[in-house]
Amino acid sequence: MDITDIVTSDYTAFDVGTPISKVSGAFDDPSLKAVVITDGDEYEGVLTRRQLASSHHQPSEKARSRVWHAPTVERTEDVREVARLMVGSDAKLLPVEDRDGALIGVVTGDDLLKKVTPYLNVISVDDVSSDDLVTLGPEETIGKALHVFREHRITHLPVMEDGDLAGVVSLHDVIGFTTREVRRSQGGDPGGTDSFGGDISDSSGRSRRGGFGAREGDRARLLDLPVEDVMTETVGTVSPGRPLDEAVEEMFELGGSSLVVEADDEPDGIVTKTDVLEALTWTGEERRPVQVFGIEHIDDITYDEIADMIENVTRKYGDMTVLEAKIHLHEHKETFRGTPLVLARIRLYTDKGHFIASDEGFGASHALHLALNMVERQILEGKTHGQTKKHPDAEYWERMYGWWLTGE
Numbered sequence: 001m002d003i004t005d006i007v008t009s010d011y012t013a014f015d016v017g018t019p020i021s022k023v024s025g026a027f028d029d030p031s032l033k034a035v036v037i038t039d040g041d042e043y044e045g046v047l048t049r050r051q052l053a054s055s056h057h058q059p060s061e062k063a064r065s066r067v068w069h070a071p072t073v074e075r076t077e078d079v080r081e082v083a084r085l086m087v088g089s090d091a092k093l094l095p096v097e098d099r100d101g102a103l104i105g106v107v108t109g110d111d112l113l114k115k116v117t118p119y120l121n122v123i124s125v126d127d128v129s130s131d132d133l134v135t136l137g138p139e140e141t142i143g144k145a146l147h148v149f150r151e152h153r154i155t156h157l158p159v160m161e162d163g164d165l166a167g168v169v170s171l172h173d174v175i176g177f178t179t180r181e182v183r184r185s186q187g188g189d190p191g192g193t194d195s196f197g198g199d200i201s202d203s204s205g206r207s208r209r210g211g212f213g214a215r216e217g218d219r220a221r222l223l224d225l226p227v228e229d230v231m232t233e234t235v236g237t238v239s240p241g242r243p244l245d246e247a248v249e250e251m252f253e254l255g256g257s258s259l260v261v262e263a264d265d266e267p268d269g270i271v272t273k274t275d276v277l278e279a280l281t282w283t284g285e286e287r288r289p290v291q292v293f294g295i296e297h298i299d300d301i302t303y304d305e306i307a308d309m310i311e312n313v314t315r316k317y318g319d320m321t322v323l324e325a326k327i328h329l330h331e332h333k334e335t336f337r338g339t340p341l342v343l344a345r346i347r348l349y350t351d352k353g354h355f356i357a358s359d360e361g362f363g364a365s366h367a368l369h370l371a372l373n374m375v376e377r378q379i380l381e382g383k384t385h386g387q388t389k390k391h392p393d394a395e396y397w398e399r400m401y402g403w404w405l406t407g408e
Helices: 022-028 049-056 079-089 109-123 142-152 169-186 218-223 244-254 275-279 303-315 364-381 394-406
Strands: 011-016 034-039 040-050 093-097 103-108 155-159 163-170 258-263 268-273 290-293 322-334 339-350 352-363
Touching: 011 022, 011 155, 011 303, 022 142, 022 163, 034 093, 034 103, 040 049, 040 093, 040 290, 040 352, 079 275, 079 322, 093 268, 093 322, 103 109, 103 339, 109 244, 109 275, 109 394, 142 155, 155 268, 163 258, 218 322, 244 258, 275 364, 290 303, 303 364, 322 352, 322 364, 352 364
Parallel strands: 011 034, 290 322
Antiparallel strands: 034 040, 093 103, 155 163, 258 268, 322 339, 339 352
16 A cells, blocks of 8 residues: 555645744744755755744744754655654655656645555554553653653653543653643743744643733743643543544544543553554565665666675764665666666665655666765765654653753
């Protein structure tokens, strides 16, 4: 099953030189979750609502400084592979390119889930949910919630009061609230709507305990506020044995991204949209991280030798991890002693950045070696085309809300 029918050309794009303040203005549209960042005709990465809300930046700062690289896919890509890339790069919007590398649209995590929902009835909620449930009390502080998010590498926390489920708080809730209140205390946005166009995506889409008002004060005071000020009271729940398709449909009906799993009327776990995306990667043949397009042109080299070449380049740089390598080969009519001139174009997506290089040589092996030499020079010089992040690690969490904790 591919993504052909869910690719949309209706997306918002900005050049890398666009001021962050202008990019932020696009998020006045509450339905917009991310924008595409380009450098001329070249795709660079994405910027999400959450990134902008969770980062301290100057209005004159340019989009290139905040770009978050998301791997590209083709419209014929299998849904399982798209899900794997979304989870691996922590991006729920992926640009879609044609075989020539031209950007033709985007695919979103929500659209992907809607496409596969009818096929999820063979999986139960218990198969994908997390049963290591971590909770908070409503009187515990926003600072404590941030600490728990970071310590347990999670993004949703049920809130329990006297043994009952009182609400749920997400990392999105906390970041959206604290960002909004700091802007107000600095004299901006007195009318109650943040500069990104309202609430950051919360965990259920329903109304929160309202009436925050304009709070003056510093971040320390905000972090000392109770989570009941920011939690969502209307919580979606689901039983562990319920078919997963019904759980996903309920998330969409609520407009949220999680459901609390209840067994014998007691909170027993939590299931999120990301859990469902991860489940899509469980079945089917494992996809290789190195993809070669134009594989018919590799008469003088094997796929395994190409994969080894990629690994050898990245192995030189310690903990660099390859998320995806896309190699396009194109054969020209020109030949030398019967060997055709080949153009090799490499897109290398790693946890240290996104690297692009191309070169020509007689034979695929020669062309690939020349292109990889260019990639290696880019790595040495730090000429990344954007930062890629794998599933949340320590650095990710520091970027996500370290400013609130350190005041830097």
